[in-house]
Amino acid sequence: MYNKRSLTNLANLSKEEIKKFIDSFDVLLTDCDGVLWLENQVYDGSPQALNSLRDLGKKIFFVTNNSTRHRDEFLKKAQKMGFTCEKEEIMTTSYLAANYLKEINFDKKVYVVGSKGITSELEEVNIKYSPIGPDILDCDLMTYIENVKLDPDVGAVVVGFDQHISYPKMLKAASYLNDPNCHFVATNTDERFPIGIGGIVKPGSGAVVRSIETCAERKPFVIGKPETYITEAIKKCCNIDPKRTLMIGDRCNTDILLGTRCGYQTLLVLSGVTNLEDVRKWKESDKKEYQDLVPDFYLGKLGDLLTLIN
Numbered sequence: 001m002y003n004k005r006s007l008t009n010l011a012n013l014s015k016e017e018i019k020k021f022i023d024s025f026d027v028l029l030t031d032c033d034g035v036l037w038l039e040n041q042v043y044d045g046s047p048q049a050l051n052s053l054r055d056l057g058k059k060i061f062f063v064t065n066n067s068t069r070h071r072d073e074f075l076k077k078a079q080k081m082g083f084t085c086e087k088e089e090i091m092t093t094s095y096l097a098a099n100y101l102k103e104i105n106f107d108k109k110v111y112v113v114g115s116k117g118i119t120s121e122l123e124e125v126n127i128k129y130s131p132i133g134p135d136i137l138d139c140d141l142m143t144y145i146e147n148v149k150l151d152p153d154v155g156a157v158v159v160g161f162d163q164h165i166s167y168p169k170m171l172k173a174a175s176y177l178n179d180p181n182c183h184f185v186a187t188n189t190d191e192r193f194p195i196g197i198g199g200i201v202k203p204g205s206g207a208v209v210r211s212i213e214t215c216a217e218r219k220p221f222v223i224g225k226p227e228t229y230i231t232e233a234i235k236k237c238c239n240i241d242p243k244r245t246l247m248i249g250d251r252c253n254t255d256i257l258l259g260t261r262c263g264y265q266t267l268l269v270l271s272g273v274t275n276l277e278d279v280r281k282w283k284e285s286d287k288k289e290y291q292d293l294v295p296d297f298y299l300g301k302l303g304d305l306l307t308l309i310n
């Protein structure tokens, strides 16, 4: 049977056990939306908790599946909220998508289904892209299909969160991807954003990606968690001993699964997407796919760590 994760509540540990836990990792990868903040609202105590861990000598990386900002904007946001943070520590999926194309020496144009976060990162590595924003069907479909112009310079389709996803965008992306030489890159596949407004579901990038992979009949190369490209990028600038690395997240099928895949210790905070009831059910299952979602530790919110370590 697969080894069950312990699912230990950090809040129940003694001071001595907390010290042992803190001493057990040197590198910390933290998710952002749902752990540090929700949209533009910082979570109480999260900057102080993370800064305290930094003061204790932990190397910190901000690993977010969010593709909607350039790293500079992200840095500004984090610093304004009180996090001590440097640009090199920020791993966003838009930055990494641009980085991936640069690594493979891509020299054509990118058709982007996404936001300015992606196009501004492509600009930084001198990769050309198609315009973003609304692209709506302004005539009947057959007329549109007969007149649509595809750009012969496009050699890759990059898909991320796009609030203007539309039928014309799906049609163009799938048509470019009909060419097997056209690269297909997705920033991430999160189903939903964590959102604090009761009853409202905010569809995530995963919904946009799935719509395109369905009509393209192809699977993309996925940059974000739980795929491991994001950690490969970190390994290039930092020595990582998996056993002495902690992944903190609010979503088990991205953050915790990435930690499990990489052999990191994992901590789930309950301030975002995944709830404890679901995790307890997965823990009872004998199936590996569920066990892989179960974290070693959990805590109400990151800020609670502050009282535990002081």
Ligand SMILES: O=C(O)[C@H](O)[C@H](O)COP(=O)(O)O
Pocket (backbone or CB within 6 Å): 031, 032, 033, 034, 063, 064, 065, 066, 067, 161, 188, 189, 190, 191, 192, 193, 194, 203, 204, 205, 206
């Ligand atoms: O679809 C998205 O982009 C995500 O739901 C979201 O922004 C993920 O961000 P993370 O929790 O990885 O910081």
Ligand SMILES: [Mg+2]
Pocket (backbone or CB within 6 Å): 031, 032, 033, 034, 035, 249, 250, 251, 272
């Ligand atoms: Mg999150």
